[in-house]
Amino acid sequence: xxxxxSHIAIVVPKLEQATSFWAEALELNVSHQELxxxxxxxxxxxxxxxxxxxxxxxxxxxxxxxxYLEKRGPGMHHICFEVDDMDATLARLKAANVPLINEEPTMxxxxxxxxxxHPKGTNGVxxxxxxxxxxxxxxxxxxxxxQRLREGLRDGRNIYTAGAKAFLSGIRHGRQPENT
Amino acid sequence: xxxxxSHIAIVVPKLEQATSFWAEALELNVSHQELxxxxxxxxxxxxxxxxxxxxxxxxxxxxxxxxYLEKRGPGMHHICFEVDDMDATLARLKAANVPLINEEPTMxxxxxxxxxxHPKGTNGVxxxxxxxxxxxxxxxxxxxxxQRLREGLRDGRNIYTAGAKAFLSGIRHGRQPENT
Numbered sequence: 001x002x003x004x005x006s007h008i009a010i011v012v013p014k015l016e017q018a019t020s021f022w023a024e025a026l027e028l029n030v031s032h033q034e035l036x037x038x039x040x041x042x043x044x045x046x047x048x049x050x051x052x053x054x055x056x057x058x059x060x061x062x063x064x065x066x067x068y069l070e071k072r073g074p075g076m077h078h079i080c081f082e083v084d085d086m087d088a089t090l091a092r093l094k095a096a097n098v099p100l101i102n103e104e105p106t107m108x109x110x111x112x113x114x115x116x117x118h119p120k121g122t123n124g125v126x127x128x129x130x131x132x133x134x135x136x137x138x139x140x141x142x143x144x145x146x147q148r149l150r151e152g153l154r155d156g157r158n159i160y161t162a163g164a165k166a167f168l169s170g171i172r173h174g175r176q177p178e179n180t
Numbered sequence: 181x182x183x184x185x186s187h188i189a190i191v192v193p194k195l196e197q198a199t200s201f202w203a204e205a206l207e208l209n210v211s212h213q214e215l216x217x218x219x220x221x222x223x224x225x226x227x228x229x230x231x232x233x234x235x236x237x238x239x240x241x242x243x244x245x246x247x248y249l250e251k252r253g254p255g256m257h258h259i260c261f262e263v264d265d266m267d268a269t270l271a272r273l274k275a276a277n278v279p280l281i282n283e284e285p286t287m288x289x290x291x292x293x294x295x296x297x298h299p300k301g302t303n304g305v306x307x308x309x310x311x312x313x314x315x316x317x318x319x320x321x322x323x324x325x326x327q328r329l330r331e332g333l334r335d336g337r338n339i340y341t342a343g344a345k346a347f348l349s350g351i352r353h354g355r356q357p358e359n360t
Contacts, residue, residue, distance in 0.1 A: 001207040004229025005185060008259060012303045021302050025276040026261070027181040048261065049184025050230050055303075075304035076256040079188060081206075081228065096205040122201050123192045123235075124255035 001089060006080040006130050007045075007052040011069050015044050015057045022046055022053055031143040041065050047143050078116075078126035086113040086131035093117065105131070181269060186260040186310050187225075187232040191249050195224050195237045202226055202233055211323040221245050227323050258296075258306035266293040266311035273297065285311070 012018035015033070023030050023046055031052075032045045040063025046053040056077060058066035068077060083089045086105045093100060101116035108114055111133035119126050192198035195213070203210050203226055211232075212225045220240025226233040236257060238246035248257060263269045266285045273280060281296035288294055291313035299306050 002228055005188070005231050008185070008188065010303060010305055018303050020276075021278060025273055025278050027272065048182055051185050073304050075299075076259065079256065092207065093205055096200075098201060098205050119255075123190060123198050124253055125190055 001083060001085065001092075003082045003084055005051045006082040006128075007054045008079055009054040009056055009077040009128075010075065011056050011058070011065055011077045012074050013057065013069065015042055015055055018055050018057075019044060019046075022055060028053070035059070039063060039065065045143070078128050080128035080130055082130045082132065084131070086115060086129060089129060089131075090115055098122075105129075181263060181265065181272075183262045183264055185231045186262040186308075187234045188259055189234040189236055189257040189308075190255065191236050191238070191245055191257045192254050193237065193249065195222055195235055198235050198237075199224060199226075202235060208233070215239070219243060219245065225323070258308050260308035260310055262310045262312065264311070266295060266309060269309060269311075270295055278302075285309075 010018075010022070019030055022028065023044075028046050028048060030044045031047050033043065034045075035042050040058055040060025042057045042059050044055040044057075046055070056065050058069055060066060065077070090100065090103070090105065094103070098121040099118035100121075101118050102114070105113035105115045113131040115129045117127040117129070190198075190202070199210055202208065203224075208226050208228060210224045211227050213223065215222050220238055220243025222237045222239050224235040224237075226235070236245050238249055240246060245257070270280065270283070270285065274283070278301040279298040280301075281298050282294070285293035285295045293311040295309045297307040297309070
């Protein structure tokens with residue numbers, strides 16, 4: 001059900017300064033950096049084994065991450081698990097009376113299903129859950145997937161379409177909520 | 181150099197209550213639980229992919245973990261990376277002027293080299309580094325290793341001796357500090 005730790009997110013004031021420890025000093029590499037405008041953050045991805053360290057720099061002072069940084073200072077922000085079946089996972093958590101921030105998953109631009117569990121049900125830890133599109137092979141690393149999506153964009157294929165196709169393919173293969 | 185995330189440690193007031201989310205609701209299993217008297221904590225290990233979630237319950241009110249819980253409440257406490265060569269890693273961090281809690285590694289009862297990096301050099305994150313004894317195969321999971329060590333204890337072999345043997349074996353194979 002839970003496959004692995006997808007990433008650990010760390011809030012930092014400035015990505016450039018933070019990578020001097022999290023990448024250079026640790027001999028790790030920033031695989032990819034992107035602006036997530038709707039969350040008001042700039043993100044650097046640093047693969048470690050099967051997981052990623054995700055450094056988050058708030059670029060919008062009104063964003064949740066900016067308020068977190070102001071209130072608590074830099075540090076670990078959330079842990080994200082990759083699950084194989086988001087609908088089944090959320091159903092199970094609801095049945096166990098675990099408080100959820102997202103009762104229904106949201107869909108990211110690249111076709112991931114995403115939901116957050118409320119820290120009051122997890123001993124104060126913000127927990128994110130990811131389900132990758134069914135077109136993504138579990139043997140691919142996070143960077144493989146991002147690279148393939150970037151290539152897809154360069155090829156003129158639309159990742160929104162890819163996400164929708166993945167979703168529809170899931171339904172065709174009997175993965176709709178009532179069957180899980 | 182860094183092989184993977186070994187574990188994410190989470191401070192909780194009571195292990196029994198915490199495992200209702202971190203194990204049962206997430207369909208994960210507590211592989212092992214132990215009392216680490218010299219750190220004043222009771223620890224539950226929950227394997228996830230190649231890593232572990234480690235739940236820490238302070239049992240000594242004067243311990244560092246108890247003070248952390250009192251001051252900051254429950255939540256993520258530290259992240260631990262497995263490194264292949266602790267001496268080389270610490271030398272590299274010193275050269276990069278990263279502040280260390282342990283300038284020299286300490287040796288755990290089961291033969292691991294352990295060192296902590298100071299949060300003031302890591303954007304507020306307490307970072308632990310582990311080097312497993314050279315007798316431990318990298319393909320073994322944390323639980324495999326713990327199981328083998330428990331079996332070793334049952335067989336009357338002493339894990340302290342195993343740690344010392346691993347250390348001496350490392351030296352024999354040219355892994356002493358001046359060669360790294």
